[in-house]
Amino acid sequence: MAQYEYLILMAACVAITLPLEFLLRARVYRRLPLMLPTILVVVVAFGAWDLLGIARNHWTYNPEFITGIQLGIIPLEEIVFFIVIPLCALLSYEGVATVLNFFKRKRREGSHTDAA
Known part of the structure; x- marks a missing residue:
């Protein structure tokens, strides 16, 4: 179960911020042409940074806490992080x-009422 904890945490981040789309009408998911380039920039920039860090052995990932699924040498969890966290930030x-x-x-409406 430990190998899925990180993905579960990412799912929880989405679940916690998803109501903002509907309750506060954040309109993030409804504006895909604006959202996708934003996420893509983060995935490319930080993906390249991670790729370099992993290739140069600056950091590694504990196999006990990742699924073992990789995109090249980058763990799936890392790519999911690069998508989920900017998405949650945009929603917030x-x-x-x-x-x-x-x-x-409301304040403007109140000031118009006071002036009358």
């Missing part, structure tokens, strides 16, 4: 922006 960012915009509108 858009969720916070939605809440802040809601309060800005």
Whole structure:
């Protein structure tokens, strides 16, 4: 079971932030043309960084905690991390922006009412 803990943690990150898409209308998943390049930049940049680090033996991964599935020399879990964490960050960012915009509108509406 230990070999799946990291993937379960990544699934939990998605599960925790997914409601932001629907409850706060974060619109991250609905804007694939904007989301995909953002994720792709992270995967390519950090994938290259990891590839270099692994190839030069700067770091390794404990086989007890990974599935053993690899894309080249990079463990699947690492690629999943590069996709999930930016996705969760985008959802969080858009969720916070939605809440802040809601309060800005409420404050503006309140100031118009006070002036009348």
